[in-house]
Amino acid sequence: MNNRREWPLWEVFVRSRDGLNHKHxxxxxxxxxxMAIQNARDLYTRRSEGVSIWVVKSHDIVASDPSDKESLFDPAASKVYRHPTFYDLPEGVENI
Incomplete structure (x- = not known):
C-alpha cells in the first residue's frame, strides 16, 4: 500500500473544545x-482549535438512505415527551 492512490479514505471529526460534540x-x-490522525491534526487544527480528533475509514460508515426519511423519523414526531423542551436545565449547564 505504498501507492497513495491505494490509501484508504478517512473521515475526520474534530471537537473544538471540551463539552462540545465532534463535527465532521x-x-x-x-x-x-x-497517520490519518497526524494528517488531520495538521490539516484541520492548524490554529489549535481542536481538543480531540476522530478518524474513521469512510468504507466503515453506514448511513441511512434519505428516501427513508419518513419511515425513520416521522414516528418520533408523535412522541413530543422525548423532546428536551420538557426538561429544566440546572444553572451552569453549557453547550446543550
Whole structure:
C-alpha cells in the first residue's frame, strides 16, 4: 500500500473544545489510523482549535438512505415527551 492512490479514505471529526460534540471536518487519504490522525491534526487544527480528533475509514460508515426519511423519523414526531423542551436545565449547564 505504498501507492497513495491505494490509501484508504478517512473521515475526520474534530471537537473544538471540551463539552462540545465532534463535527465532521472533512476527509483525507492515509495509510493507517495513526497517520490519518497526524494528517488531520495538521490539516484541520492548524490554529489549535481542536481538543480531540476522530478518524474513521469512510468504507466503515453506514448511513441511512434519505428516501427513508419518513419511515425513520416521522414516528418520533408523535412522541413530543422525548423532546428536551420538557426538561429544566440546572444553572451552569453549557453547550446543550
Amino acid at each position: 471536518a472533512g476527509s483525507l487519504h492515509a495509510p493507517d489510523a495513526e
